[in-house]
């Protein structure tokens with residue numbers, strides 16, 4: 001099946017960017033191939049981790065019930081005709097759902113890939129193993145599956161929020177390292193109007209003594225009120241100093 005996909009996705013087989021001629025199975029939204037790569041798939045897989053007999057590529061166009069994931073797939077698949085054992089192409093790259101603590105609202109799936117990837121959560125390159133969310137089409141490092149959504153960084157007055165991309169289209173520089181923050185990758189930014197505070201994920205999380213994880217958004221208001229009180233006090237103090245010094249004259 002040929003559909004249009006965003007250019008940021010790469011072919012699951014050769015890892016080159018996808019043009020629009022691709023193979024796509026609805027059960028496996030992250031397994032996407034160039035048409036040419038589909039044509040070049042090995043006709044035979046002889047690997048006992050899949051099956052005791054060699055399995056052969058079947059291009060007959062009939063659907064396959066995959067013996068690994070127990071789902072019905074469309075398109076070509078690998079099968080053993082002796083045992084009626086079938087594996088869809090996507091499942092020949094082993095995958096498993098990640099359990100454990102994740103702060104993302106959907107489960108992540110382990111994805112073994114042949115090349116490198118850019119983590120959507122932190123913007124840093126990763127290798128061979130990534131974790132993907134099939135609902136959000138994001139691909140991240142293992143450590144980035146549990147990034148805090150909100151933190152209070154000691155060098156900024158407001159809470160800052162993790163986002164997978166920034167809607168702002170102007171160039172933003174990280175307030176810690178002063179290098180560019182790529183808008184299409186994850187970063188932490190301040191949600192307060194007029195506050196253009198953006199930082200790289202790795203820059204702000206580098207020293208865990210400098211930030212606090214905020215589990216509940218309501219806590220941010222408490223921080224703001226505290227900061228506001230400090231500012232008011234400081235204002236009064238300044239006012240007193242100036243009135244005091246002017247009354248001296």
Ligand SMILES: [Zn+2]
Nearest residue numbers: 011014034037
């Ligand atoms: Zn390809």
Ligand SMILES: [Zn+2]
Nearest residue numbers: 066069088091
């Ligand atoms: Zn499968």
Ligand SMILES: [Zn+2]
Nearest residue numbers: 053080082083
């Ligand atoms: Zn067999």
Ligand SMILES: [Zn+2]
Nearest residue numbers: 119122141144
């Ligand atoms: Zn990452």
Ligand SMILES: [Zn+2]
Nearest residue numbers: 106133135136
């Ligand atoms: Zn998600």
Ligand SMILES: [Zn+2]
Nearest residue numbers: 174177200203
């Ligand atoms: Zn930075």
Ligand SMILES: [Zn+2]
Nearest residue numbers: 158190192195
């Ligand atoms: Zn701010």
